[in-house]
Amino acid sequence: MGITTAALVVAGGIATTVAVAGPASAVGSSACTGDGSGLVTAKTTTGINLRNGPSTSYASLGFLGKGTKIDPDCTKDNWLYGKVLTGANAGKWGWVSISYLDPA
Numbered sequence: 001m002g003i004t005t006a007a008l009v010v011a012g013g014i015a016t017t018v019a020v021a022g023p024a025s026a027v028g029s030s031a032c033t034g035d036g037s038g039l040v041t042a043k044t045t046t047g048i049n050l051r052n053g054p055s056t057s058y059a060s061l062g063f064l065g066k067g068t069k070i071d072p073d074c075t076k077d078n079w080l081y082g083k084v085l086t087g088a089n090a091g092k093w094g095w096v097s098i099s100y101l102d103p104a
Contacts, residue, residue, distance in 0.1 A: 027053035028093070029081050032074030039072035042080065042101040050094035054079035062089040069104050070096060 031054060044067060049060040054076045064070075069085040078099060084092045 025052075027058065027095070029074050032076050032081055034075035036072055036074040039075070039080070041085070041104040042070045042072060042082070043104040044068045044070070044096070045100050045102050048096055048100045050084060050089055050092060050096060052094060054081070054095045058095065061092055061094045064089060064096065070101070 044064050047063060047065050049056075050062050050064050051058040052061050053059075064084065065087055068087040068089070070080070070082045071085050072080050072082040073093075074081050075098070076095075078097060079095050080098050080101065081095050082093070084090050084094070
């Protein structure tokens with residue numbers, strides 16, 4: 001996560017500078033090392049986080065309940081990047097741990 005600074009002018013003409021956290025950068029399919037050939041639609045075996053990168057250090061984009069279906073695009077290490085097909089986060093793209101997936 002990047003830090004940016006912004007100058008604020010307050011009453012009386014006194015300026016002060018504050019640090020503002022920038023948005024967490026998302027990592028899409030460009031991070032993939034596996035092309036996804038042979039992957040089939042998957043479903044979660046338990047409730048898990050959909051993440052914006054291939055590790056738990058990336059921010060959660062939402063919670064996927066048990067049985068949520070995901071259309072896989074590609075992989076990196078033990079992570080799958082794909083599109084959520086069912087549930088409250090349907091239509092979102094993100095990363096999930098392969099450890100919590102079974103074929104749908």
